[in-house]
Amino acid sequence: IAAYAASKGGLLALTRAMAIEFAPDNIRVNAILPGAVDTPMLRAGLGRGHAGQGDVQERLDNLARKTVSGKVGRPEEIAHAIYFLADNEQSSFMTGQALVVDGGATARLSTE
Known part of the structure; x- marks a missing residue:
């Protein structure tokens, strides 16, 4: 668990740092944090x-x-979140963010 937590934290920090670094070039950097998705791997x-x-x-x-x-x-639900972030008209003011797409699993954890 420690390696997973450290790598996830590192990726979130990298997302924020890259958002700052590339903002002058009008490049937005965001992260998708998917929950359980019904895939062959899962x-x-x-x-x-x-x-x-x-x-x-x-x-x-x-x-x-x-x-x-x-x-x-479903995989396509994660894809829709990615499309949203890729669409400059829909998400032009979002950068350095972690978008949680987990069906509310994280919300439930915070209330238990």
Whole structure:
């Protein structure tokens, strides 16, 4: 967990630093922080090392219950957030930000 936390913190700091550094060139830098997204990689991870602990769909359902939206994300939902940030008319005043796209899982954590 320590390596994950340190690398994520480093990427967020890098995002902010790059936003400052490239702002004079009108280049915006932001980060997307996705929650659980239903991908082959997630399903493979949920299937490893869980013998006798329910099937993959059951574990996906458990992840979904941890979000305010009640679902696991779809790849295209993350893509929509990326498109938003890439659109200069929609997000021209955003730079150095971390956009959390997690179905409200982080919001739920902050109230428990």
